[in-house]
Amino acid sequence: MTGETATPVRSREREVYLAARVLDALLREDYGRLSRHVADGRLTLPGGRAVALTRERAGTGRHPGFLAERVVDDDALTLDEVIAATRALADPRDDVAAFERECREALRALRLYDAVRPRPGGVTRYEALAAALDHPVYPTARCRLGLEERDLLAYAPEFGPSFRLCWTAVPGSTCRGVRPDWWPAAADLGLPDGTDVFPVHPLTARLLPTVPGPAVTVRPTLSMRTVAVGPREQLKLPLPTSTLGLRNRRVIMPGTLSDGALVERVLRAVAERENAPVLLADEQTYGHADDPLRGYLLRRMPADGVPVAALLARTPEGPYVIEELAGDVAAFFGDYLHALFRWNVPLLTRYGIALEAHQQNVSIVPGPPMRLMIKDNDGALIDLRRLGDALGRAPEPGEFADPRLPTTDPEALAKVFVTITVHLCAGALAFGLAERGLLPLATGLELIRDRLDAALTAHDPTGFLRARTLDADRLPGKAMVTAGTLVGKDRTGAEDINKHYGPSGPNYLTNYPKRSAS
Template sequence: MNSIAAQSMFQQFEEADYLCRRVLDALLREDVQNLVSHSHWFSAESVPFRRQLPGKLKKCQWLAARHLSGGCLWLAVKPGSFMQSWVLHDLPVCWESAGRYQWLDDLENILGLFYQALNGEARQRFEAFAEECKVAVEHSIICRQEKQRYFNACQMQSYTGSAPIWLQHLLHYERLAAFLDHPFYPTARAKLGFDADDLAAYSPEFQNAFRLNWLAVPKAICRRHGNIATTGILPDFSDLGLDPSHADSHELLPVHPFMWGERLHTLLRDHGLLNRVLLAPKTALEVVPTLSVRTVQLCNQPRVHLKLPLAIRTLGGMNIRTIKPSTIEDGHTVQTLLGKIIQDEPKLRGLVLLTDESRGLTAAESASFGYIVRQYPNAIEHGTTVAVAGLLAETPKRNLVVEQLVEFYFDDDKDFLEAYLDITLRLHLTLWLRYGIALESNQQNSLLVVQQEEPRLRLLLKDNDAPRIYPAMLATSRPDLAEALERLVDRRILAENELALAQMFTTITLQLNITSLLEGLAATGKRRRDTFYRQLHAKITEVLDDLEGEGVNTRSARDYLLESEWHYLKLLLTAATLQGKHNTGAADVNKYYGKTAPNRLRQL
């Protein structure tokens, strides 16, 4: 065997082993098939196969899942404190059946134990997840190789080129973020629908530029939002090889090149549009992919992004990346609402920035035909912009992105966290407790704009089309703003009680955007984990005290955040992959919750 083949086999094993551990932790965290709640616990000394135990498994606890069909699955586990009570201690696992013991460390065989007795849709979903795991391993290997190539290139040269420094930083940190895995969803590396060539051509890990294809669609079936002409994104019909006379009757629609060809033909046929649209023979508008894959950045206008439908699935088999016709309207309504609130809040004004997402187009009332124009504020040209999703990403210098930000812009990590926690918690606790609003401003949708001058850190929010809003609370605090809720198309945005706000705040703001970061910082070993959580506890208390001093009722939030034994967590693997909505009852696969996350703030 040559060295290249040996290296490939090692990478395959390494990525598969990494993924196996992530998947087992997710199964434990989400209590899939009652893996935790219906199991029994044993010490290493009391398991029936104690004499066969590998040395690394002789001093841990064992979970025995006897309720699985055909035998008992034994997992070596240890207590966890972040997001789950139990985590995998180490591989292999042990399968006991008919008095025999089999040691397993490959994910395919382990997953098979969970669905071997299932039938119908339930089995199909597990089998689909097993395939998703294979794609995740494949994509992980490809992206790891590209990461190493990019890091080597960065070591060989400093930032060069004609692009302004702010843009070079933006692209660099966006790419680093793409190399980092999602904190919780185990197979987030898989972009279901992409093969290896697609990954290289269209993924943010590679950041290759490409040109967009175009359709001309009859105006009669299109709906414009805002003044698209002012964006400068639309080419002339003649530039696309189309007769200019069609401009009177048709709208131009950008199409991601991944969708061009057979995929587009199928969509047009299914919508009865094959003979109604014109396919432009030429391409136009050079773009690069962003962290969300389906959103692309214009090369000649880097503060302008286009969000395009893309028939791939990420973060779960049910999370297809199309664009609902309601998205533009609801996103603009929510952004307008936020803009007014921020301007009226002295402690938020000037520290929270918003993208403009008021312009776009939808066609044929379909989630497969349309686009959204996202305009970033001028402020990003005067600082370094980093997605929260990329703060824990590794840099070519082998430190973390957040450590680089601290080095260049702050005194130390405590100084950085003071600024970050203050604006993040002040914004989201104010929105929740005063206005009845919780944003789905996850790691990709929350960005930091940092600079040497004051304010050194500002929060930039985008893509706020799927919040939860409790109308009764907003009507009490700002009846003038509550009128805007009548314009919302997706009525799932409207919550029936305050619980939905607490759930979204916890799973998005607290867990994804804050405590995941604290865990990553603690893993560097520079400060003890408890010191980070004490800083978080103190900041939550400070913000709640400030709001209470302004007449806001904070009692329930204080009790839940700081005193309750358990916090909510998102059951994304369950809802987005392993079970259908008819089983979970979830109106949205991204908003299905359990309440089994240990509250570390209470433990302090």
């Protein structure tokens, strides 16, 4: 990383930005029935403070009409006011203390980034630039719960650091695949027979016994727990922290490794049959010791790609990432959407699969033809009967370590498609491109409608998915803050906190005028 000490932007501006995003999320999710306090375009907080709401654009990353009709429009809002309102609305069982900590650590991370102003380079340049953007939906994504500023500077991807792996001896392990040459054998380190050696992130090494090993230098990717060993080789390692909510622990549950590998094999068969515009990361090399802190996934990327999450990032040199990649932003966005829907629509309608392939897990491999590169498939939902009917074969339910992956609920599949593929991978980009002056909103949304309509016409003969997207009155949205930190699973009823849904939002695919009318 190269960097410079910069004059920070005013801390107050960052606080207003974060406070507004948090309050937007609470209102969007109707936490504590907050929507009851809205009247005449104003939200009255507990205690009487009135906060203006607007249907107009209201600052960076906040788009009325995207997931909610209106957003907060108040330049005097403080984080203390939002936290006090949360506390007043909360059920006594809600974890408001953890939520407050999450908010304050997110603000600290934002201010730290402003103060340092890093200029990342190397193989993770695009990952680092992506990490400097906030999550399109989750307001406190910069928080890595419990980490100090020195930890963020040393290990968080937005700062572009590099560091050496640590190593730990594992008495018994379950491993699959072929390890790379830089990985030591136990005998190389003088360890006894029957012992294995796992790489460990330095943050996790504070909690585990370590052994001397080779100096392998890595850089963090957008995921932070995944590090790049080389241009096309990544290593996913457990981290003792949480992101996107207290309950989203960044450890590695052993079953996710075999499930991800199994889903990858299924996707390869589908992609080959469909001649789909996708490449799949090789995630068949992994290991664990039946311990969430002792495990790894070695990921081999088949090509060089740019994470979708990086497209809207501004480079230190001035242009946005998408401008580095595209001479014509509209044409590039249209080609990307064609590949996105050409893959994900038939995957659901024909094979019964919905992927949690959000902006972090999808990369663009520029063409021609443009292709998508997909990784990290352990959160998929699969209707095994439909898959078997379409492909001629399918795994048995018992082959999955996580019983939540197989489903027979078509609505569950459709909700994942809308909230991940449509909202995060398409809609958020259209609104973000418009905010940056790179593409008019009407043009971006028309491109989404056009490419989605083409894919549905070709691959949705029953009209099931069309009825839940282009023809829907409203679109589903996630209640990420509610399920991630504030309310326990015993009360949300969420089997998976990443698939917990709240109130529906506007259908921006149909509610915005077409380009000719704008």
